[in-house]
Amino acid sequence: HISAATSLTDAVSELVINYEQMHPDIDLQMNFAPSGTLAKQIIAGAPTDIYISANPKWMEYVQQQKMIEPNSQQILVYNNLVFVGIPNSKITSLQDLLTLRRIALASPQSAPAGKYAEQVLLAAGLYQQLSADKKLIPAKDVRQALLYADRGEVDGAFVYRSDALLAKQARILFTVPQELYPQVAYPVALTLSGSNSAGAQEFLVYLLGADAQSVFKRYGFIAP
Amino acid sequence: MLTLTSVDLQAIWLSAKVATTATLVTLPFGFALAWLLAFGRMRGKLLIDGLISLPLVLPPVVIGYLLLLLLGRQGPLGGLLKTLGIQVIFTWKGAVIACAVIGLPLMVRSIRLGMEQIDPYLIHASRTLGAGFFDTLGSLVLPLSIPSLVTGGILCFARSLGEFGATIILAGNIPGVTQTIPLSIYDYTNTPGGEAGALSLCLVSILLSYLVLIINEIIMRRSRRSVRQLS
Amino acid sequence: MLTLTSVDLQAIWLSAKVATTATLVTLPFGFALAWLLAFGRMRGKLLIDGLISLPLVLPPVVIGYLLLLLLGRQGPLGGLLKTLGIQVIFTWKGAVIACAVIGLPLMVRSIRLGMEQIDPYLIHASRTLGAGFFDTLGSLVLPLSIPSLVTGGILCFARSLGEFGATIILAGNIPGVTQTIPLSIYDYTNTPGGEAGALSLCLVSILLSYLVLIINEIIMRRSRRSVRQLS
Amino acid sequence: MKLEVELAKRLGGFDFSAGFSVAGERIGIFGPSGSGKSTFGNLLTGLLRPDMGSIRLNNCCLFDSQAGINLTPDRRRVAVVFQHAHLFPHLNVRRNLLFGLQRTPVDRRKFNLGEVAEALDISPLLERNVAELSGGEKQRVALGRALLTCPDLLILDEPLSALDKRLKEQIIPFLRKTLRRFAIPYLYISHSLSEMRLLTDRVLLFEGGLFHMVTDAETLARQRMSSNRYGYLNHLSLSEPREVGDLLGYRWGENELLLSDHNNPQTGLFELSSKDVLLFKNHPHALSARNLLTGTISDLIPQGGTVGVVLSCQGQKLIAQVIREAALELGLEIGTKVYAAIKASAFRRLA
Amino acid sequence: MKLEVELAKRLGGFDFSAGFSVAGERIGIFGPSGSGKSTFGNLLTGLLRPDMGSIRLNNCCLFDSQAGINLTPDRRRVAVVFQHAHLFPHLNVRRNLLFGLQRTPVDRRKFNLGEVAEALDISPLLERNVAELSGGEKQRVALGRALLTCPDLLILDEPLSALDKRLKEQIIPFLRKTLRRFAIPYLYISHSLSEMRLLTDRVLLFEGGLFHMVTDAETLARQRMSSNRYGYLNHLSLSEPREVGDLLGYRWGENELLLSDHNNPQTGLFELSSKDVLLFKNHPHALSARNLLTGTISDLIPQGGTVGVVLSCQGQKLIAQVIREAALELGLEIGTKVYAAIKASAFRRLA
Numbered sequence A: 001h002i003s004a005a006t007s008l009t010d011a012v013s014e015l016v017i018n019y020e021q022m023h024p025d026i027d028l029q030m031n032f033a034p035s036g037t038l039a040k041q042i043i044a045g046a047p048t049d050i051y052i053s054a055n056p057k058w059m060e061y062v063q064q065q066k067m068i069e070p071n072s073q074q075i076l077v078y079n080n081l082v083f084v085g086i087p088n089s090k091i092t093s094l095q096d097l098l099t100l101r102r103i104a105l106a107s108p109q110s111a112p113a114g115k116y117a118e119q120v121l122l123a124a125g126l127y128q129q130l131s132a133d134k135k136l137i138p139a140k141d142v143r144q145a146l147l148y149a150d151r152g153e154v155d156g157a158f159v160y161r162s163d164a165l166l167a168k169q170a171r172i173l174f175t176v177p178q179e180l181y182p183q184v185a186y187p188v189a190l191t192l193s194g195s196n197s198a199g200a201q202e203f204l205v206y207l208l209g210a211d212a213q214s215v216f217k218r219y220g221f222i223a224p
Numbered sequence B, C: 001m002l003t004l005t006s007v008d009l010q011a012i013w014l015s016a017k018v019a020t021t022a023t024l025v026t027l028p029f030g031f032a033l034a035w036l037l038a039f040g041r042m043r044g045k046l047l048i049d050g051l052i053s054l055p056l057v058l059p060p061v062v063i064g065y066l067l068l069l070l071l072g073r074q075g076p077l078g079g080l081l082k083t084l085g086i087q088v089i090f091t092w093k094g095a096v097i098a099c100a101v102i103g104l105p106l107m108v109r110s111i112r113l114g115m116e117q118i119d120p121y122l123i124h125a126s127r128t129l130g131a132g133f134f135d136t137l138g139s140l141v142l143p144l145s146i147p148s149l150v151t152g153g154i155l156c157f158a159r160s161l162g163e164f165g166a167t168i169i170l171a172g173n174i175p176g177v178t179q180t181i182p183l184s185i186y187d188y189t190n191t192p193g194g195e196a197g198a199l200s201l202c203l204v205s206i207l208l209s210y211l212v213l214i215i216n217e218i219i220m221r222r223s224r225r226s227v228r229q230l231s
Numbered sequence D, E: 001m002k003l004e005v006e007l008a009k010r011l012g013g014f015d016f017s018a019g020f021s022v023a024g025e026r027i028g029i030f031g032p033s034g035s036g037k038s039t040f041g042n043l044l045t046g047l048l049r050p051d052m053g054s055i056r057l058n059n060c061c062l063f064d065s066q067a068g069i070n071l072t073p074d075r076r077r078v079a080v081v082f083q084h085a086h087l088f089p090h091l092n093v094r095r096n097l098l099f100g101l102q103r104t105p106v107d108r109r110k111f112n113l114g115e116v117a118e119a120l121d122i123s124p125l126l127e128r129n130v131a132e133l134s135g136g137e138k139q140r141v142a143l144g145r146a147l148l149t150c151p152d153l154l155i156l157d158e159p160l161s162a163l164d165k166r167l168k169e170q171i172i173p174f175l176r177k178t179l180r181r182f183a184i185p186y187l188y189i190s191h192s193l194s195e196m197r198l199l200t201d202r203v204l205l206f207e208g209g210l211f212h213m214v215t216d217a218e219t220l221a222r223q224r225m226s227s228n229r230y231g232y233l234n235h236l237s238l239s240e241p242r243e244v245g246d247l248l249g250y251r252w253g254e255n256e257l258l259l260s261d262h263n264n265p266q267t268g269l270f271e272l273s274s275k276d277v278l279l280f281k282n283h284p285h286a287l288s289a290r291n292l293l294t295g296t297i298s299d300l301i302p303q304g305g306t307v308g309v310v311l312s313c314q315g316q317k318l319i320a321q322v323i324r325e326a327a328l329e330l331g332l333e334i335g336t337k338v339y340a341a342i343k344a345s346a347f348r349r350l351a
């Protein structure tokens, strides 16, 4: 039983199919939902062996509830923040954002991507100005922010690199300098029940292996 | 227990405003559509019926997405709205539209159910007494439909209070502007330890809906026509 | 246009199963509760009414979360279920429970609306003819409530087809096991180029609900009591 | 009012069909239970749509299946009092009454609410909720509601059967008067021959869903003389009452009749059963009956075991009824002169 | 059946209150429209709950506000035919009729469906939908439905007012017979004095929401002799018919009466208006009336302008009615011997 954050849906699905082909006797069940939902499910006792969160916060939360094997926790992949928008735009750096009318980002309260974007804007000293002008549009999650940018409802959006690949019309306008925000990490861990399962441990090893990492890379993630 | 931040208060006010407006906006449409389905004799009733039910059948997120396509900058209606200078997306009007569309099927079904119980002889009596079609609609069918209008209104209002999926797509999650209670709760529950805030807002939602239920009871009691004293 | 993978087919089958089961499970509860609210003379009616409306008022995610707390390992009902060997979380039964709870308020309101239109003299006639309380309920109130039961059933079924928030929390999003159509659509919209798949599933949802509407029309026409021929 | 009808309608296993043309202001519809009387009313008002045929009212086409005409009920100007009252449950009595009135052009209005409420004895109920009315009260409100629209045709479907005798006796004269005064033509559906005679000039007979024939209540009454409880009821117009001892003397043509009805010494319409007229060949003496008229037999109507004897008393017509044997014994023949004895208490005021 | 009632109920502006005790199998309820007759029925069956008081039926307490007793309607075993039929719309006629029967213990069942349907002339309608019935048909089904439960008390609220005369005449004897045969006690609410006389032994008078008094239809009929259309109606039990020429001779006590009713030469109950009895002091000759009885005056009932003359004819009682003046002139006094002339056509078969 693998519970993975929504943003990993494609990558993990592909890995699971690959793995099942390699080990026909093994049947893996995937469960994709927002990290917070997964965390609560695990705490409520939902059958889960491996938990992949989209941010360390929820991993910590689950760990505090003593539902995972602390030693198994490690970083699966990294991601980074980019700014997307309509291709012919003249936007090439953070400073150009002030010229835009509306900028989407994931909701800082509920999505880590939003939090990171907020930190970036604060660090760049743009936050005051943008929020005073009500130019910031918080969306439900990164995907929705991307959707807005893609449909031209906003002039640009902060999203993860991995998500930016989903865009049809919008393109990456620039990559946000890493020094402005902490690294975006996807921690993985075995749950208590998973630590007793050899299959789960084996799959975890596979996930961290080179084959798997190359797949993640294809989907825009960065290997640790 | 009930500790509300100013952003929470804004969300509550916004939710009340959106739910009320959505309900009021939907009522006339619901009434007209219910009438069409209950009494109309045109072909394609089933088609209309199905179309109205769509927002119920499809996940709200999909509805939100479809509305965004329709009303967005590049959408067929979006252009029209833009030339009229009406901004729907990312405003509370967007939330109202989302809630109205989601609430419409509930409204129509309820009103229709009530209308179909109206004694056809009463309608006929009204017509023979010289009341034309619309006159009868207004002076007989409408007042006799009050219980079902109220039921439909409550369903729509309550559903609007809880509507999340379509609203967040169409209106965005802008604190103080389009962040209704469910959106605010969403933010809370996605923060480890945000349960208290979420709970407070849930309680407020419940209180709001109770308020509506009480108003409902009062209206119902007034319009109840006969002594209902059964042992 | 309609290209369905085997996972899609599983989702469709699961959705149909979940929505049907949820509707059937909810019907008797809905009937009983509606009766209580329409005819009951106990105190605290408003309280029950409000309690039933909760799943409508609160965002589905919150309902899902509350159900998870209630039925989870540490929840008051979870322990009980565990000793009975019943696993609800992450199974299709969880999805049924989520949909049933979400659909209940729609069901109860509709049935109640229908019941309140029943001529009290008919009920009295039945009682004086020797039919006891439950007898009258079964042989008079129930058949006369068929239109409203059908309306309630349709609302519940349709809502179940579109239910996302509570299901994903209580039942999880496990392809082939608990992944209903809305959850599958969710996955598709999170996949590059998934629009086609999402669209196909939306169409299937719509087809399913049309099927139900047609069945509804047939039942309604049968139970319609009087010639309804109005000019 | 002229009504031309040619229509057919199938209702489940019941076939209705009628084709006739009738003119008059006061038409009755008579027929056994289930013969299609209410169905006919519903076809006229537009509640039911005929399968085929046409309906013309005063040369205005209400329905024509071939021409595709089907006037909506509100444009037919045909009001109706249904067998059940069907009052509007959300309006009180006053507003039920006003419903039609307010939708009637001011120049067509012929009554006001007060008048009608007074006549129907519902003035004290005006502010009541309709759920709080008794059966008879409901029916009276329905009657008032329809009357107040002053329609081109008023259909009354057994409007009086829920009323008690006192009210019936009160409302019939009112109906006669107002319907006539304001020239509201009507179709009166009823089981009561006596209501038919008082309220209609022509009667349409229905049987088993078929229109049978046009006749009139008078003829029906004569035909049913032998089977009817009280034989044939003579309707006598009496005038100029004056006191004669304990009794009242009324003018009836050239004759004076003595009546014991003291309540209301006024010109009016009175009813006298054919069975209350006793015939003598010779002058009877020491008789309790107060009236003794002489008359000549102008016609004899043999029917069942009895014979209706049509008398001409100084130009006034009177029908007596004797059994066949008595008729033979007394040698009653057309032209015979006889004495007719009538008790003073045999008369009954109708209006 | 014994009914003890002591109750009060306020309905909006209408106050109902009644306190009496009455025993009998055939009780009538009489009173003007709006006097509370239906309200009383509803209180008995349990549709309305009295504000206070008690109801006891056959020493079984149905309701007692002080003791906190309020039997549910299904445990009262009181069936009711409402003023409007209130048939179950989802059942066809047969299943409406069976509804109560199926809920009656087998040992209590006294009729079968066929019998009742036959008597009410609804056999051809059994498979019909109730929406497809005429007004009269609906009411007959409601009557059958209640009859088939064989209740301890049957309340009939104007059950016949929607029926035509032919049916009324057919159903009244059936009601009399079956209700008596199977000893179903009933409360009969009606405006019709004649139904009261035929169907009830005792009558409760209501007026303006108040129980007024217990009386009987016979007394009411005598009291209303002068105001009633047909005076007082004698009910005569006639037997042993034999042919006498064109007529039928019936035994009436020691007397023989000649009747022109030929349809049904059978023992039965007949009706004769007091106004159809002509009194002579001396033997009248050459009279069209076929019957001449001798009798002695046993009582005189002066009323209005008329006098009811109670005759004893060979032990049989007969009431004639003459106007006051005639009574004086003929010197009618108690003990006087008179001749009573009655036409053969004056009799009407009731049952």
Ligand SMILES: Nc1ncnc2c1ncn2[C@@H]1O[C@H](COP(=O)(O)OP(=O)(O)OP(=O)(O)O)[C@@H](O)[C@H]1O
Pocket (backbone or CB within 6 Å): C227, D011, D012, D013, D014, D031, D032, D033, D034, D035, D036, D037, D038, D039, D040, D083, E131, E132, E133, E134, E135, E136, E137, E162
């Ligand atoms: N919708 C229907 N479907 C089938 N049969 C019907 C329908 N409506 C009425 N009928 C039948 O048609 C016949 C005529 O009904 P209608 O109501 O016209 O009678 P009516 O003459 O008014 O009788 P009543 O004096 O009892 O009111 C009845 O036998 C009735 O059962």
Ligand SMILES: Nc1ncnc2c1ncn2[C@@H]1O[C@H](COP(=O)(O)OP(=O)(O)OP(=O)(O)O)[C@@H](O)[C@H]1O
Pocket (backbone or CB within 6 Å): B227, D131, D132, D133, D134, D135, D136, D137, D162, E011, E012, E013, E014, E031, E032, E033, E034, E035, E036, E037, E038, E039, E040, E083
């Ligand atoms: N719920 C109520 N609220 C107020 N008044 C009522 C209510 N129900 C009945 N009444 C009044 O009580 C009075 C008695 O009504 P009820 O129906 O008992 O009369 P009834 O004797 O049966 O008359 P009818 O012969 O016309 O049927 C009427 O004047 C009626 O208006």
Ligand SMILES: [Mg+2]
Pocket (backbone or CB within 6 Å): D037, D038, D039, D083, D157, E134, E135, E136
């Ligand atoms: Mg009829």
Ligand SMILES: [Mg+2]
Pocket (backbone or CB within 6 Å): D134, D135, D136, E037, E038, E039, E083, E157
């Ligand atoms: Mg009554």
